[in-house]
Amino acid sequence: MTVNPREYDAAELRELAGAESVDKQLSTGGTTTQTPNPDESIRDKQFRNLLALQSERQQIDQLRRPFLSTIPESTVGTDVCEEWIDFLVHVGGHERAEQALSYYRQLKWITPAAEVDLKTVVKQFPEPTHDRSLTAGDHRLSLLYVATLASLS
Amino acid sequence: MADETDEDGAFDGSSEASETTPVGVKLGSTRTVLQYPKDGEIETVRTLTCLATYEDALTGEEKVLYGEQAAQEFPDTVEFMLRSGLPEDDNRAALASKFFTELVRAQNIPEDSVVVYAIPTIDNDEGLENLTEVIEDSPIGKQLVRSFPESLCGAVPAMGDGLEAIDEVFIAVNMGSTNLEACAYRHAEQLEPFSTGAVTGSEVDRRIANAVEEETQGRVNIDLTTAREYKEEHGDFVDFEPFTDVIQQPGGGSHEFTIKRSVMEPLNEYVDEAVDEIANNFLSELANTHMKPYQIALGKPIALTGGMACIPGIADVFEERLSEELDRDVTVVAADRPDLAAAQGAQRIAAKLAENR
Numbered sequence: 147m148t149v150n151p152r153e154y155d156a157a158e159l160r161e162l163a164g165a166e167s168v169d170k171q172l173s174t175g176g177t178t179t180q181t182p183n184p185d186e187s188i189r190d191k192q193f194r195n196l197l198a199l200q201s202e203r204q205q206i207d208q209l210r211r212p213f214l215s216t217i218p219e220s221t222v223g224t225d226v227c228e229e230w231i232d233f234l235v236h237v238g239g240h241e242r243a244e245q246a247l248s249y250y251r252q253l254k255w256i257t258p259a260a261e262v263d264l265k266t267v268v269k270q271f272p273e274p275t276h277d278r279s280l281t282a283g284d285h286r287l288s289l290l291y292v293a294t295l296a297s298l299s
Numbered sequence: 300m301a302d303e304t305d306e307d308g309a310f311d312g313s314s315e316a317s318e319t320t321p322v323g324v325k326l327g328s329t330r331t332v333l334q335y336p337k338d339g340e341i342e343t344v345r346t347l348t349c350l351a352t353y354e355d356a357l358t359g360e361e362k363v364l365y366g367e368q369a370a371q372e373f374p375d376t377v378e379f380m381l382r383s384g385l386p387e388d389d390n391r392a393a394l395a396s397k398f399f400t401e402l403v404r405a406q407n408i409p410e411d412s413v414v415v416y417a418i419p420t421i422d423n424d425e426g427l428e429n430l431t432e433v434i435e436d437s438p439i440g441k442q443l444v445r446s447f448p449e450s451l452c453g454a455v456p457a458m459g460d461g462l463e464a465i466d467e468v469f470i471a472v473n474m475g476s477t478n479l480e481a482c483a484y485r486h487a488e489q490l491e492p493f494s495t496g497a498v499t500g501s502e503v504d505r506r507i508a509n510a511v512e513e514e515t516q517g518r519v520n521i522d523l524t525t526a527r528e529y530k531e532e533h534g535d536f537v538d539f540e541p542f543t544d545v546i547q548q549p550g551g552g553s554h555e556f557t558i559k560r561s562v563m564e565p566l567n568e569y570v571d572e573a574v575d576e577i578a579n580n581f582l583s584e585l586a587n588t589h590m591k592p593y594q595i596a597l598g599k600p601i602a603l604t605g606g607m608a609c610i611p612g613i614a615d616v617f618e619e620r621l622s623e624e625l626d627r628d629v630t631v632v633a634a635d636r637p638d639l640a641a642a643q644g645a646q647r648i649a650a651k652l653a654e655n656r
Contacts, residue, residue: 149431151418151448156487162651163465165486233591237598278598281627287590
């Protein structure tokens with residue numbers, strides 16, 4: 147038996163609390179989209195993926211706006227898109243997520259068509275228990291998702 | 300035996316569906332807290348984590364005292380065996396085992412129980428091995444034993460009436476006597492556990508003792524237990540009032556003195572240092588390694604637990620200074636009784652485990 151508090155079974159705890167399993171959330175594009183691994187950096191992984199994709203697609207003009215004109219139809223594209231919108235909804239709720247998408251359209255990060263497509267995804271996620279205004283840090287993370295999706299297009 | 304008991308009806312963790320007794324335990328460096336159902340209510344036992352032994356003058360048998368009674372009657376020999384948070388060696392492990400056995404026997408907790416321990420997240424393999432022995436030797440928990448981080452257990456009552464915290468993304472900060480712990484939790488998964496022994500409640504006690512000597516121009520020296528009592532009884536960020544105390548002079552007579560700043564200055568320093576550790580070490584590392592959970596968690600209330608969180612108003616002061624340091628608004632919440640929160644959360648988990656058996 148170990149009493150090391152770092153080695154507890156998170157899945158058992160979730161089951162006790164009646165929470166949906168992380169695997170199920172992954173398969174349905176729910177709130178946790180990374181394989182649980184504390185040593186893995188979400189941001190580093192995204193940057194690595196982005197750099198790899200960009201190196202293969204040198205012809206993409208990253209400076210031309212709008213950066214994202216369509217949502218990639220691939221499974222990876224859909225997953226990244228859902229992860230992004232899930233993040234926006236989880237932090238700010240439905241209304242702020244939709245306002246943020248309009249804001250990104252005004253900034254010409256995304257086209258009006260992409261905005262419409264993305265707003266249809268917003269309602270797939272439940273309203274969070276706690277929400278707050280989106281910050282500059284949240285928008286920086288959004289730009290990273292925009293760049294990732296643009297690379298996949 | 301010397302202990303404090305009270306009742307807490309906020310959560311019915313009595314596990315009516317099962318005969319198994321679900322017990323939550325926090326073996327703290329200063330205080331140990333147990334929670335378990337008794338006569339349809341949740342019973343709370345809160346006692347000092349200390350032990351004293353003496354020889355019975357009539358029978359010659361070794362007698363054991365624990366908790367407040369031991370500290371009061373045998374201040375010269377009483378042993379606080381978990382001073383660093385975990386039993387450091389075999390001797391302290393044996394004492395901890397004896398203490399815990401005495402405590403649970405005095406409460407008549409059934410052996411056939413499910414026990415959840417709230418354990419501090421300290422990098423000390425030997426201490427953890429010793430604690431494992433203490434738990435294995437314990438007379439309770441024959442049905443099931445589990446252990447979870449103290450900061451997670453403590454956050455459970457701070458975040459809701461049930462186990463809502465388990466399915467949240469949030470940050471917990473545990474202000475203990477011997478450690479300042481912080482951790483982000485993503486749906487029960489631990490991210491970036493952080494612990495430092497540099498900012499502690501015990502250090503505040505030491506600073507209060509030194510400050511009292513300074514404030515009284517060297518006329519008054521208090522021990523660390525008195526300093527802790529000053530902190531617990533008079534420390535108040537909302538409505539601190541200067542207080543007077545009296546000491547007996549060695550040559551006879553007494554000396555009355557007033558304390559105006561010796562309690563609140565060390566407490567203010569503590570909050571500043573805690574904010575610095577959380578903002579510049581823990582949160583900056585979390586932002587680097589887990590950007591998305593960091594952004595989500597900072598939008599949710601930060602759960603504050605541990606004995607130091609009992610100082611009135613500390614949650615608001617911590618919230619204000621952390622918001623200033625991060626240059627963004629954060630919200631801080633604490634359980635009604637932060638000192639009992641870890642055992643309370645552990646008991647709720649134990650109740651669910653018992654229900655599922």
